[in-house]
Amino acid sequence: MTAGTNRTQAGKESDAGDGSKERGESQGSKGSQGAKGSQGSGGAAGTAGTAGAVATGRAAKIDRLAELTRRTGATVGNSLWKEAFRRLRSNRMAVIGAVVIALFVVVAVVGPWVTPYSPTAQTWRGEVLANQGKFVGARGENWFGLDHLGRDMFSRMLVGARQTLLVGVVSMLIGLLLGALIGTLSGAAVTLGGRAGRRIDTVVMRVIDILLSLPSLLLAVSIAAVMGQSLTTVMIAVGVVQIPVFARLLRGSMLAQGGADYVLAAKALGIRRKRIVLTQILPNSLSPVIVQATLSLATAIIEAAALSYLGLGNPDPAVPEWGVMLSQAQRFFDNAPMMAVYPAVGIIITALGFTLLGEAMREALDPKLRG
Amino acid sequence: MLRLVVRRLLQLIPTLLGLSVLLFLWLNRLPGGPASAILGERATEADVARINRALGLDQPVWVQYGRFLKRVVQLDLGTSTQTGQPVWDEFVLRFPATVELSVAAMLIAVAAGIPLGYLAARRRGGWLDVTAVSGSLIGICVPVFFLALLLKGVFAVGLGLFPSYGRLSTGLDATGVTGFAVLDGLLTGEFDATWDALVHLVLPAVTLASIPLAVIVRMTRASVLEVVGEDYVRTAESKGLEKRVVRVRHVLRNALLPVVTAVGLLTGSLLSGAVLTESVFSFGGIGSFIRTSIDARDYPVLVGFIMFIAMVYVLINLLVDLAYSLIDPRVRVH
């Protein structure tokens, strides 16, 4: 047989990777033989089949073509979420963020049950007083040292994690749910409601823009200041300032999706518009909201800490929370900086975890970056 | 240009009206209301009724709103319970310090953020990029007041390089002409006062700059990365223009457009940060005042502050809009 046939068999045995490269390099020398060996290769296919007829040649031809086409490895579309998840897994930022969050959640859930000491017991009070301003740092029985009242810092950190998570999640949910409600109504009003709908949307968005224009922390401060000092106040104040963010985001996303071709196609198919909004537009508009929810957890934790610092946090001394701990520690910062550093580092790392995951999700879901 | 200014000013009216309605409703209609805020939780019903009558809260809502609006227009924000002075006067007195701090912080953020963001984008994946990106992510996550405590603890208390509180050392006083300590020193020829004011400004300004700096670095980087891939940059390259011309005229000029908008929006967060920063450094601006007002439950000040900030913020947005129309010809035309 001629060179042409040998190459065919080599091609069948080798994998797409190295084999094809070898063949590509040998192309220059063997190419001319290939042209001459044309009769031969046709014959080879013929003898391979038992009938040796034209039909077998045709089948062989199609099989060969199918195999070669497969080898170019055109990736067929995965779903947006599957694809995004695959990209997240290979993104270092996302993995670090997810691990940090997982650790934080585990500590928040389990923490209060495994504390070595009671977080409120002033067990070493006398020792602290005897030290006269000199603080007890990290040591064998107190890993993070003692606070100004002789309480075990490590135990307080563990219990505080749960409070911090609670404040973050609840206030994020307040913002997310109310914001998404307003955003959906506004977005749906534009899509469904003709002129009246657009007018409703304009009014709602004006109000939202005004709220957005106010510095969030100051808005939270004034809400908290009027409502008085409590844990609920902090969660509401931090949550309320997130509402306009979510509303604007979801509405914008819905309007963008409303102009997409698949919506036009659904309209052309005669699907009711209300149904299109609920089954097509809304689900497709949610990905930026999910990203924002992750990022908002970070913001909420930081802002809650700021409110605590301004003296608007949870006044209950029995419930340690990182923000409150940090604000109490500031008075002693010059003598016992570590007392502030532990809760601060807790806040920073947690917020960083949510930020990293959120940013990585944003990248993974960005259709511009897919491919 | 003038027509644009006038039109933008007219467009502000509905926004400001909407804001006033929101503030009014929030002040008067929220559970509790001003009466319980003033009297505390132990107020008797008779007391509440008396206060309500005294404040005119028994009248129809729209009458109340009208009166409220009239007072706001006259810049009457009530009287501070701490100082007994009109709230507006207290703000005007303290505003220059906050402006000085905010401007200094914004200058730092812009001057450092734009070059950093640009270099990070141009050397994508390099050590500078990795440092800038991770640094700005961390920067966003560090609570401002903790950073303030940290910087103060290390550089002021620990190393003694900078003063730890105030705007000027005792004994120096250059206040008078503009209220801006740095400027006043220059204007009156008291250069030692200017230097002293600058030294006092360093730590608070660096603290306050942290978040805007982080945002500007990230925005500039993202924006440059996007613009570099634009067709017109390829056109500029195809003309064989000098690298410098391509970078400045074709890349940066376009990449900075969204950054300008961001700088405007960041001014809001700057004012939030100023409250926290000023209170750590006892800077004597509006922020410190707000901090003491929270402790003293000085409601007229707190509520007036929201209105004051809203006005400032609306004005800043107007300025940003105008600046934007100057640098982007597409906005200028329509």
Add this chain to the structure above:
Amino acid sequence: MPLLSVDELTVTFGGRDRRPSTAVDGVSFTVGQGQVVGLVGESGCGKSVTSLALMGLLPAKGVTVGGRADFDGTDLLTLSPARMRDLRGRELAMIFQDPLSSLNPVVPIGLQVTEILRRHRGLKGEPARKEAAQLLDRVGIPDPGRRLKEYPHQLSGGMRQRALIAMAVACAPRLLIADEPTTALDVTIQAQILELLRELVDQEGTALLMITHDLGVVAGLCDQVNVLYAGKAVETAGRRELFGHPTHPYAHGLLGSIPRLDAPRGEPLHPIRGSINDKIAWADGCAFAPRCDHYTLECLTGTPELTEPRAAGHRVRCVNPVLPAVPPTAEVPA
């Protein structure tokens, strides 16, 4: 000796973590002084990448360029970036597809023209402005004095493309590369732009490399045509020869899929089935085979060579060319 002679140009994309993909796979062609040469093919066939490789505009990272491109004795592909920058805009110039996105939106048209005059011809100030106005006038932009001060968004689509052409011809380059210059324009404007290019070529003796998927453009403008498929030239011939006797099944199909006014009523069009994504690796055989009506097992045994089955200078990469004497059949007897 031709002005530009491209020999076995290969462009491969692929970074550290991406599978390498070859966009241009050993393309050879020549462009003579004053000649108009067409590179024709579907999107994704490598024609635009070819032009960017010649201009040195491919990104520095993640791209491997092989082969030679002799431009008047210098190899464009191995030239230092700085030398290439000197050549671009002066000796070689390029016109891009989308005139709106190819012009810097925030820089006036005037500056975008004068910057190239300043760079390569040392013209500044008033002389540069005068020359720019003359250039705009020459490419048929009325009232050039006013247009110089305007921004791209203020011009119509055809006007923008004319402005881009003005920039490209500002330094009388010897080779002009036009990448689908009419795709983004209305049909009437398309004709005007082609007319303008024709004029420029005739008057200046500029060589023009025309990149297009539009066979109408080829028929009206090109002297020599190269049909590209999946990164390789599959047919090269003079215009008359190619349109008269398309020999590669792909070129044959392309011409067959054009609607004709003189065809009998009701005659169906003959589209090429599938898309350019249905391909096999050239190393395995003819990339066009999956879409070809004439393929045989022989087409699947390595890259077909360029041969001249019909006439000298009419080169075809096909083992089963469409030749008038032997009508093409689905099966070649074994």
